[in-house]
Amino acid sequence: MAYTVTRPCTLLPSGMQFGKCLQARDMAYCPYSRFPVGAAVLTADGTIITGCNVENASYGLTVCAERTAVQRAVAEGHRHFRAIAVTCDIKDRFVGPCGACRQVLMEFASDWTVYLTKPDGSYKETSLSELLPLAFTPGHLTQH
Ligand SMILES: O=c1ccn([C@H]2C[C@H](O)[C@@H](CO)O2)c(=O)[nH]1
Numbered sequence: 598m599a600y601t602v603t604r605p606c607t608l609l610p611s612g613m614q615f616g617k618c619l620q621a622r623d624m625a626y627c628p629y630s631r632f633p634v635g636a637a638v639l640t641a642d643g644t645i646i647t648g649c650n651v652e653n654a655s656y657g658l659t660v661c662a663e664r665t666a667v668q669r670a671v672a673e674g675h676r677h678f679r680a681i682a683v684t685c686d687i688k689d690r691f692v693g694p695c696g697a698c699r700q701v702l703m704e705f706a707s708d709w710t711v712y713l714t715k716p717d718g719s720y721k722e723t724s725l726s727e728l729l730p731l732a733f734t735p736g737h738l739t740q741h
């Protein structure tokens with residue numbers, strides 16, 4: 598079940614360093630929305646890999662921070678993940694990943710821990726299965 602930690606944290610549970618998320622957010626390429634987002638994935642072996650949103654003049658080719666992080670991690674040989682932390686500049690509420698990113702996370706596991714963080718390091722801990730119930734998963738392709 599989701600729970601919220603309202604005090605600012607530099608270290609999220611399981612060794613997820615919140616600072617990496619902020620650093621990634623600061624690399625965002627978002628000249629159109631001016632809405633920078635940072636993400637950090639924690640792999641099964643404890644590696645942290647970050648991503649930021651990368652926009653495009655065509656708009657539709659924009660890639661979110663979460664998918665950038667997952668795709669970087671896969672390209673570096675990681676396929677097993679524990680958690681993802683996401684941050685943006687919104688200070689008064691916790692912001693969840695878009696639907697496309699939830700589906701891309703689901704490709705690699707249904708049991709991701711998801712940290713929705715505010716820029717001060719306060720966070721809501723939830724899970725991918727809570728964010729994407731009754732999901733379509735790779736398993737469905739082999740069980741029909
Ligand atoms: O969870 C989200 C939601 C939005 N964005 C990006 C996409 C776009 O660049 C900008 C505005 O939608 O924010 C993300 O990176 N992650």
Ligand SMILES: [Zn+2]
Binds near residue numbers: 698
């Ligand atoms: Zn997204």
